[in-house]
Amino acid sequence: MPAELSWGPGVWRAGELGGSCLQALDTGYTALNVVLPGGGWPQGALVEVLQAQVGQHEWGLVAPALAGLQATAPGKLLVLAGAPCQPFGPALGARQLDMSRLLSVQSAQGDAPALLWATREALQCADVAAVLAWLPDVRSAHLRRLQIAAHAHNKLLFVFRPPRAQQESSPAPLRLLLEGVNQEGGNLRVHVLKRRGPPLSAPLLLETRPARLTALLAASRERARLKREETSPLFLQANVHALLDRIAHLDPH
CATH class of the missing domain: 3.40.50.300 (P-loop containing nucleotide triphosphate hydrolases)
Known part of the structure; x- marks a missing residue:
């Protein structure tokens, strides 16, 4: 048996992804x-x-x-x-x-x-x-x-x-x-x-999913994320600190 065989175009080897004779x-x-x-x-x-x-x-x-x-x-x-x-x-x-x-x-x-x-x-x-x-x-x-x-x-x-x-x-x-x-x-x-x-x-x-639906779902997830952040304790604390900083810089006169 020869060491190497010449494989024709119609021969499929199981270790490879087959082509297709069909459209x-x-x-x-x-x-x-x-x-x-x-x-x-x-x-x-x-x-x-x-x-x-x-x-x-x-x-x-x-x-x-x-x-x-x-x-x-x-x-x-x-x-x-x-x-x-x-x-x-x-x-x-x-x-x-x-x-x-x-x-x-x-x-x-x-x-x-x-x-x-x-x-x-x-x-x-x-x-x-x-x-x-x-x-x-x-x-x-x-x-x-x-x-x-x-x-x-x-x-x-x-x-x-x-x-x-x-x-x-x-x-x-x-x-x-x-x-x-x-x-x-x-x-x-x-x-x-x-x-x-x-x-x-x-x-x-x-x-x-259709592209439009995918975009709508992504926008909905982003709105939900922003809403969660706005109600988180860290976000509220940062807002309080920012407000105090603005008050401290107000002209007392």
């Missing part, structure tokens, strides 16, 4: 693009997203890419299958999403097969650019069919599931776990559980 869509977050094979969301593949509280973090994660997708394919739809709550138009509009090109599909409570059917049908539709499906109890075999459909029709597909699914096998080439945080550097911690490449040593911290 990659910019996630809108530079730090996330850097750790994803191909430099973005894989179009034509299943992206599995695990989170404890449905409806809380997923839009912040995927909205930049979906807005970019709408801009490049203005005539196509974004399909939501089994969304946990009705999309709030003003909030999504603030993220540059066109609500007129968004279609939400619901089923009777507990009718998971209907949602799976709707998801597969949407993936096969030429007028659909991306599909987001909330499938908490989907089985690995069903995920495999969705992965095949997304690949066959070159669709961007996100499937949202609870964290307990982390213990189950999945055909998704990319799996993420989301955690909400409240830190100066961001509000969403992203764990990359599975990718074509070596394990990621640490999670990513992303600021997924």
